[in-house]
Amino acid sequence: MTRSLLPFTQFVVKVHSRCDLACDHCYVYEHADTSWRARPKVIGDEVLAKAAERIGAHAAGHGLTVVRVVLHGGEPLLAGPDRLRRAAGEFRAALPPGCALDLRIHTNGVLLSPAFCELFDREGIKVGISLDGDRAANDRHRRFADGRSSHPQVLRAVGLLRRPEYRHLYAGLLCTVDVENDPVAVHDALAALEPPAVDFLLPHATWDQPPKRPAGHGPTPYADWLLAVYDRWEETGRPFAVRTFESVHRTRHGLSSLTESLGLEPAALVVLETDGSFEQADSLKTAYDGAPATGLDVFAHSLDEVARHPGMAARQLGLDGLSATCRACPVVRSCGGGLYAHRYRSEGGGGGFDNPSVFCGDLMTLINGIADRGEPLPGPGVPAQAGEPAVPAGLTDRQLDELARGHGGTDTVRALVRSQLALTRAMLAAVRGTSGLRSSAAWDLLAELDSAAPAGLDAVLGHPYARAWAARRLAGDPGAGLGPLAELAAAAAVRAGRGDQVAVPVRAGALHLPTLGRLAVGTGAGEALVTGRTGGGFTVRTPDGETVTVAGGPADPRWQPVRRIRPAGGWTLALEDTDPQRDSHQWPVADRLDEAELLAWSGGLREAAELLDRDLPAYAQGLRAGLTTVTPLRPGPPGRDVSAAARQAFGAVGIARPATAPVLALLLAHEFQHVKLGAVLDLMDLYDQADTTLYDAPWRPDPRPVEGLLQGTYAHLAVTAFWGTRTAIYDGLPGVAAEHARAQFALWRRYTAEAVERLAGSGSLTAAGLRFADGMRETVAPWLAVPLPRAAEQAAREAREARRPAAAG
CATH class of the missing domain: 3.20.20.70 (Aldolase class I)
Structure with a gap:
């Protein structure tokens, strides 16, 4: 090949x-x-x-x-x-x-x-400086030929870059590890210089010229040194970025490394x-x-x-380019065999570069040491405790190709569900870590339920808006307090049928239990005590001292449960109109649905599910496996259907109920495309994260960032498939509905085809992203071959030329 x-x-x-x-x-x-x-x-x-x-x-x-x-x-x-x-x-x-x-x-x-700084300012040149720590550390190696220290001059240079007028030029520091230097002293000396980033570099060595391993330092001195730095870095609140540590975090969760010395990226x-x-x-x-x-x-x-x-080519082969020892190693996807040069041996059975790194033991100890400490996911998030499963790589090649074509069967979407549940767990643990909650009643109960009633806990943590709250909290949203942690613990305990008592805050006169519902308690603030009952249901002692029982049968009228609809074939959807975290979409959410609106939603969802099963079976399978929640939105402007998917709320879509079931089916399929792609992007990089270019999106008058173009293109695979099916249904038939379907199909197939090629030619896609674009192209190609009447093509051409935003419905 x-x-x-x-x-x-x-x-x-x-x-x-x-x-x-x-x-x-x-x-x-x-x-x-x-x-x-x-x-x-x-x-x-x-x-x-x-x-x-x-x-x-x-x-x-x-x-x-x-x-x-x-x-x-x-x-x-x-x-x-x-x-x-x-x-x-x-x-x-x-x-x-x-x-x-x-x-x-x-x-x-x-x-x-x-x-020089003035020159660099004019020319836009960022500056990285080599510095190995304090004077004692730096002078071990970085001296003038006559033995003089270079440390004062380097500090003067860093001082220049720290000036306000030059601060934007300061790219960071590079520090070569010497295990005879004090790691904490090195960290603190570098942190005092306020660098935006520090690269800690292993000294270059090979099997012929191995690195020094001083007596008394143990078998993995470089890992021990870096882990001491890591601990200090965590203790001081991570004062600067460290590519080595962040690359371990990322690669353990299936994402790309930030440095050539780790990971399998070419x-x-x-x-x-x-x-x-x-x-x-x-x-x-x-x-x-x-x-x-x-x-x-x-x-x-x-x-x-x-x-x-x-x-x-040898440095671009990924796993295939590694020695047999490396390929069999449990940490290979993080280690990546180490830096290519460090594998060299001149003689013996492993002559050349077909060897593990000369730092093999150190790299394994470092990676496992960070894992045992409970490291964060890229962006927000850390595993809850040492030994907890990290977010799985999650997707086989077959599943990735299936998703790339726009589809995703039951097992494929369930793999995304598992990865998202692990991510939510990690983000909750990050909330704990960043909030100083070393111990709290709610957290301790969650940890206990994780062992005693994992199914109930998973049902609550799988709620889309549990992650939405965690993301807000980690992003520093001042309105995202810690109350939802107690709400999650109480809901999980109730689901477990246990007699645990949990203090839950009352907000805006209501007690909220995610996935269960809300109870109006008649006061604006305070705490309520929620106690589960072994026979099912629970009781609430309100801040006013009243006891309210919410059992399996008819409950207090102040209790507003989450209503669930079973559209068809065992599929259950929560119609979420109680959780305050549901306000995560770009459109305002609807208030509690009255009985008439609930009935209209129930009928619309059942009809939409039947249409999806019949007309879009390749999309319907994934919807059934991954869509758990529909959040009603307020109606949009007249003549416009409103729908949305929140990036941090996997499993949910927001929709303002449209007039017809076919449009509801279209909106469900459209928005779930965004949900699936968001989960894929949590597992792997499909594009260059540093790309700030804005790209022309054929369906919009304004240019979009690469992720926006990718999201729109992927969502419109479902839109085009919908109109293609409608066109086939109306084949040979006259009428306004038939003409509309044909014109929409002509328009969206052209839009989507253009967008796929724009993505593929952007230069921003990773290898996985190019593979993804190939899958989308494979889906689009047959649509372009479908003959359509001249009137449909003309209508599509006029819409494209007008460059007006075309609503999906």
């Missing part, structure tokens, strides 16, 4: 090949590779110009929306301001329209001055030396003399040719 070409998105450009320090751990000058000796000190004009041309052509050819160029060395400031200004101008001018330049410089800081970086030669990652200089060489150069070879080099 021919390997598809992965474009480069990061370019390390060596603008100077010498350095003004003599750091004894430097991979350029102190390790196996000696190629620097024969290279020009400074990159030439012709090399810069040709490099810019190559990068611009590569970006245009692959539709890239952003490229990162890192000016590097040696020490790049030795190149001087004129050379750096020229480099910035060349690279920026060469990029195609719509492609942004992320320009950075990595320096030891010794020469950084206000003049490498997308190439190095340009001062003489114009292309090389692989600099870290390979630690393996053997000439290890990073490709034999290719900027004058004779395109970047596509470089991307096909066997050495580049």
Whole structure:
């Protein structure tokens, strides 16, 4: 099979090949590779110009929306301001329209001055500085050739970047780990400099030249050192970002790594030396003399040719590129075999790079150590306790392809349900951690129910608006108090049929129990005591001292239960009009439904379910498996159907009840597409998270970010399928309804097809995202072949030309 070409998105450009320090751990000058000796000190004009041309052509050819160029060395400031200004101008001018330049410089800081900072401000160059900690730590390795300390000069450089006028240039610090340095002292010294980010880097080593492991430090000193830093980082409230720690968090939950040294993502970086030669990652200089060489150069070879080099390919094979030992390892998806250079061994059965990392034991200890500490999910969230299952990777290749085509059968959507339940658990634990709730009655009861009555707890935690509240709390919403934690515990205890007593806050005169309902208690504030009954039901002692019994039969009229509808075939939907957290959609929610409106909803949902089963069976299966809650919304403007899906409320959709069952079926299918895709995006990156480009969405007059375009395209697969089915039903028949269906099908198939190609060509999609786009394209292709009357095509063409937002219904 021919390997598809992965474009480069990061370019390390060596603008100077010498350095003004003599750091004894430097991979350029102190390790196996000696190629620097024969290279020009400074990159030439012709090399810069040709490099810019190559990068611009590569970006245009692959539709890239952003490229990162890192000016590097040696020490790049030795190149001087004129050379750096020229480099910035060349690279920026060469990029195609719509492609942004992320320009950075990595320096030891010794020469950084206000003049350089002014230049970097004008040219938009962010600055990263190497610093190994306090003076004692930094002076172990980062000295001048005559032995003088570089620490004062580096602190002066960081001080410049901390000035208000230059703060926006401050990209962060890079710290090489030395286990003989005090990890807490290093952390605190770096934190005192207020960096936005710190990269803690393992020292470069191979099996031939292993890292130092001083006596008395244990078998995994590097893991122990990093875990000590991790503990201090957590204790002090994570004062800066750490890519290593965050990458462990992400990869343990099926997401991408943020660094090449962890995870299985393919490498997308190439190095340009001062003489114009292309090389692989600099870290390979630690393996053997000439290890990073490709034999290719900027004058004779395109970047596509470089991307096909066997050495580049070897770093893009993911799991298949690892040794048998690594492939069998339980932490391989987080570790990824470690940095490629660290696997090198010159002789023996594992000659070359077909080995685990020389830091193998350290990496396993680090990953498991972070897991045992209960680490957060990317964004908000941490597992509740050590040993709790993390969010599963969740999807097989077959299931991902099924979802990519717009569908998703029962087992596929249930995999999403499981992953979302794990995510909600993790987010609740994060609420606990960020709120200082080391112990509380509600939390302790939840933990007990997790063992004693897990089904009841899962039913409550699977409620869409449990996660919605947790997300609000973690986002710092001032209105998201801790009361819902007690509400969840009380609801779970009631479902478990236990006699637990839980103090639950009364808000706006009502007691709320998620998934169960609400009780009007006649006071605006205070606490009510909820006590479950072993025979079913529960009692509530109100803040006024009254006892209200809510049993399985007729209950107090002040009790408003969540009403459930069984549309067809055992499918049960909660018609949620009591939970205050349901106000998570972009449209206002409806008040408690009266009996007439409840009857109308019940009939509409039953008819819609029958239509979905008959006309859209590929979508209906997933709806039955994953849609648990419909939240009535207030009616929209006249003539417009209103519906929504909240990103943090998996399993729920909000809809203002439309006039007809077919439109209700369409809105259910449309919004559940957003629900499914949101769950997929929680499991994997389909696009570049750093992409800030706005893309033309054919159905909207305003451009959209890449996720918005992806969400709209995916939702409109269901919309197009609906109108395609209606067109088939009306095949050969006259009438307004038939003409409307044909015109809508013509319009939406064209919109969706255009959007799929725009996504595929954006340059923002990951490998998984491109695979997803291929699946959507596979679904769209047969629709484009369906012949339609000229009038339908003309109506669609006029709508497209008018660029008016077309309502899905």
